[in-house]
Amino acid sequence: MHAEILTIGDELCRGEIVDTNSSYLASRLWDLDITTRWMTSCNDRESDIADALRLAVARSDVVLCSGGLGPTEDDLTVDVVSGLCGVAPSIDEAARIHLEQRFAGRIEVSPLQLRQVRVPTGARIYSNPVGLAPGFEVTVRDIPVICMPGVPRELHGIFDKHVERRLTELREARGDVERIARRIYRVFGRGESQISAACRGIVDDVAGATIHYQLKFPETLVKLVVRDRDQAAANARLQGMDSILRARLDPYLYGTGDENLVDRVMRRLLEAQLRVATAESCTGGMIGELLTRMPGSSKAFVGGAIAYSYDEKTRQLGVRKETLDAYGAVSEPCVREMAAGAAERFGVDYAVAVSGVAGPDGGTPEKPVGTVWLALAGPEALGIVTKKLSWPGSRDQVRTLAAWWALRMIDAAISMQLPDHEERQRAQRILVGEVKR
């Protein structure tokens, strides 16, 4: 089964935004055993959208389309698709009600606003769980065409809620019944090429098995896939490779599945009823921002000190002036005192501290750009552990990597309290030692 992905928007064709929807959809299709053969982007021009759709239904088995469903007059997807189907656009009543409830008493619903709840008459509707414009599916020359909004989170929401299941149904209706067993391994702390080198050969003698890598900076996803007409056989072969892969990725494998490190750490803090605080310099608040992404995080996250200047490290966290004078702010003694000061002042179980040279300026021969010191202060048994990063990336990358390492240290510290001896050992390896990448 071959798919075509069509993304629509002048902003794409002017290079104003990078098209992440195509790769998102291609990756989801790949997971569903559907091969994306063509990905096309075109402008918000009626005749181009129509040409692109005509071509897509002529050379593909299913078409996924994103963009052009918004409220403005250059959002034309509904009009073009309706034209190709020989129907008129009409208001989707459920979406209209949702829109009016959303705006109730706040702003007036204008005719322009209503544009975004139109669909081709008779289309199969895919309600939008996070936004206003619904997705929909029509059939053009016997080929299913599924349209979704261009806003990535709305596209993701509609895909998760409706389209994934629908595509499976379409694939199986074609008698295309190969089953897939797959697992996503989430790896943080090593680069993509080191990870792919570590995994070499794992799938070589396993029938129907493939391995794929996806860099989602700062983590890498390793995807193990086994295909077989028999689901149980696929599952068994996948399971057979699991422990080998885990050993190869140790200790940088932190989890499997869809939960990333940010969500994992907050979930585990909440489960264990632990309280945490942050002391940030070069990350400037990024760790706090990550820790508060999840609803309910206030039960675990108490607060943080962003101590960008020397004086603030002293005032907010009690770092001694002598320490700063002797070792500088980017030093093990400084982050130790930052973490200890935060743990005490915020009265928390864990406090994490970060200070580094994010660059691009400010590097020295002893402390080049990318040098970051981290410290985690925890309960008595743990004490204060520190870690030095040394990875020369862009300012944004250095800061993101540092913030994720701070989370990874909290994650490992939680594991240190578990009864499982092996898990404690893996956590120990994460908490100790210098990291070069």
Next chain:
Amino acid sequence: MHAEILTIGDELCRGEIVDTNSSYLASRLWDLDITTRWMTSCNDRESDIADALRLAVARSDVVLCSGGLGPTEDDLTVDVVSGLCGVAPSIDEAARIHLEQRFAGRIEVSPLQLRQVRVPTGARIYSNPVGLAPGFEVTVRDIPVICMPGVPRELHGIFDKHVERRLTELREARGDVERIARRIYRVFGRGESQISAACRGIVDDVAGATIHYQLKFPETLVKLVVRDRDQAAANARLQGMDSILRARLDPYLYGTGDENLVDRVMRRLLEAQLRVATAESCTGGMIGELLTRMPGSSKAFVGGAIAYSYDEKTRQLGVRKETLDAYGAVSEPCVREMAAGAAERFGVDYAVAVSGVAGPDGGTPEKPVGTVWLALAGPEALGIVTKKLSWPGSRDQVRTLAAWWALRMIDAAISMQLPDHEERQRAQRILVGEVKR
């Protein structure tokens, strides 16, 4: 002059990497007054690459192609393009010498390595300033096809060194000398549909003029474009619309060009030698993170308090317990005390405070999800100004909107110190009043 961009690679069609080459090329073409009409991605499959190229030369005036020029056996671009031109691939001697010098004494140059220095015989060669595989240009059915490697920095290097000049030459040879005048207006504080409604009709009677909207949450870019064979005429018509558009977007227009609000605020703080601190609750560190994105921000950003809990609002910022008991944390009195406390304790010119209900839980009838209070404490003349947001979005959107409003308040406060009376009045309108969206 219409361009087509073709990017080739299985990794694109499996969604393993995001295609940044297409947007890079589209944006460079846009700057050269060449409209990208189609962007296509396909797999490393000989017949698909050939089909894509045949289609591209049939519907475009120039084709830019990236990928498939590497040394491995699935790099097939040279073979396919040679086939379409009816020539054989041959080694580019200059590139071969470069490759051998590069590998001298380190690794042996294998036949596989030599694959990447092949070109279609007779092609125009574009040497690669940063890598091994040269770019090249051939003519297929009278249409120029320019091929470059898929590695972004090699593509950029070849584009800068050769392709930019070549495209200008091609465009002018066509007598296609339409010039573009354009300006980007950056708007924050109103939704895309309200902004497009406000701009309605502006370009209607202006020859060659178009207006485009791009939502880059939480801001919207309004792009005004005028095309004419005479650059001065295009510029003049653009300038003629400028003041009308500015009036329509007032006071939510904060700037023009490529600089976004985050960079603008930090630049202005640095220029005015002002110092700032943050007091964050629901944004959890996001404002601090934004303020520290720019290198050199430590001269203006002193630090911040992330005060997620009641106790921390009191301990770190001196918010009175009675205030919290009487009004709650999401209230004007609370953010007033947060901002005043931060300004005093951090010893800064400006302190900004945020407290809100980010959701999805925690809303009440009086304080529904999306209710956010902001306060800015500034020099004596300004005092403390507060603002209430009330916009029901997702947790992430509410937080991002709140963080940007905090920056916008700082931005407006800086404008309040300027001599320009009109600019002060606009700033005043931003600083005062409730914001509904």
